[in-house]
Amino acid sequence: MAEKRTLEAYFAPSAKRQREADDKPVSTSKHKSYPFDIIEIPEALAEQLLPPNAPVKPGKNIDNRQDLNILYYNPFIPKLCTRQLFEFLRTELPFYRVEWTTVFGLDETSRFKNGSVVDAKSEVLVSDRLYDRYPPRPIPQCLDTLRRSTEAATGFKFNFCLVNYYASGADSISYHSDDEKFLGPEPAIASFSLGAQRDFLMKHKTAAPGSLKLVLGSGDMVLMRGKTQSQWLHSIPKRTGKHGEDGGRINITFRRAVTKDGTENYYNYNVGRGPVYRWDRTRREMKQA
Numbered sequence: 001m002a003e004k005r006t007l008e009a010y011f012a013p014s015a016k017r018q019r020e021a022d023d024k025p026v027s028t029s030k031h032k033s034y035p036f037d038i039i040e041i042p043e044a045l046a047e048q049l050l051p052p053n054a055p056v057k058p059g060k061n062i063d064n065r066q067d068l069n070i071l072y073y074n075p076f077i078p079k080l081c082t083r084q085l086f087e088f089l090r091t092e093l094p095f096y097r098v099e100w101t102t103v104f105g106l107d108e109t110s111r112f113k114n115g116s117v118v119d120a121k122s123e124v125l126v127s128d129r130l131y132d133r134y135p136p137r138p139i140p141q142c143l144d145t146l147r148r149s150t151e152a153a154t155g156f157k158f159n160f161c162l163v164n165y166y167a168s169g170a171d172s173i174s175y176h177s178d179d180e181k182f183l184g185p186e187p188a189i190a191s192f193s194l195g196a197q198r199d200f201l202m203k204h205k206t207a208a209p210g211s212l213k214l215v216l217g218s219g220d221m222v223l224m225r226g227k228t229q230s231q232w233l234h235s236i237p238k239r240t241g242k243h244g245e246d247g248g249r250i251n252i253t254f255r256r257a258v259t260k261d262g263t264e265n266y267y268n269y270n271v272g273r274g275p276v277y278r279w280d281r282t283r284r285e286m287k288q289a
């Protein structure tokens with residue numbers, strides 16, 4: 001109990017800590033492809049996202065339906081810091097419009113070396129048509145900490161991070177699967193929820209083994225793997241009635257693209273060529289930066 005109070009006290013910003021924080025220069029993730037420098041998460045918060053603090057519990061296997069293979073962490077992120085992480089990411093990340101999305105990362109054929117894109121094997125600078133329209137962006141520290149933790153917990157490797165912001169219960173994503181060729185045949189996708197609770201619905205593409213509903217809370221993670229993407233569909237339906245106004249939700253997915261098509265596709269659909277938006281704390285909505 002004593003430990004809980006200490007942690008809660010830490011995460012609630014006191015006037016004294018705010019003064020201390022104001023005195024300290026903030027560290028940022030910088031890259032020529034970012035629209036602005038992205039503030040790093042404080043060390044104490046980063047620690048909460050990494051072993052031994054996260055995952056909070058081992059994942060629960062859900063594989064009792066034909067072709068379904070899910071590992072459900074309920075939760076992965078300690079409850080005490082989910083609010084702070086949600087507010088941090090909503091405030092500090094750049095967002096773009098299809099829905100509200102952003103993306104970072106690079107497919108497995110290449111990597112970043114001193115901020116430049118080089119071939120993963122030869123380390124020669126890469127210039128490729130598929131990277132030309134959008135400069136690939138390294139995953140900033142605030143998301144990379146969670147990526148490392150996810151890799152440690154699951155044993156899978158990830159090179160992309162997509163972020164979706166659902167402003168209210170009216171924002172939704174219809175039934176689809178993330179089965180693009182550039183993810184390889186049996187992709188593992190780790191999907192985190194922060195903020196408002198939402199239903200995650202799944203159904204088989206062709207057979208009728210029964211559907212599945214997970215009620216995703218802040219800090220939960222669903223790892224979809226095996227035949228899940230090739231044989232099942234998933235969705236986040238609109239949330240109406242008394243829960244419609246429960247507030248914003250952030251979904252973070254970690255994925256591994258194996259070819260350059262993945263890089264082109266993700267930046268094209270999740271960044272695009274429109275303006276950058278940022279969360280406006282006063283108006284409590286996204287505003288063009």
Ligand SMILES: O=C(O)CCC(=O)C(=O)O
Nearest residue numbers: 164173178191236251253
């Ligand atoms: O918001 C979610 O939990 C799911 C998002 C999703 O399925 C996607 O981005 O492909």
Ligand SMILES: [Fe+2]
Nearest residue numbers: 176177178234
């Ligand atoms: Fe999806």
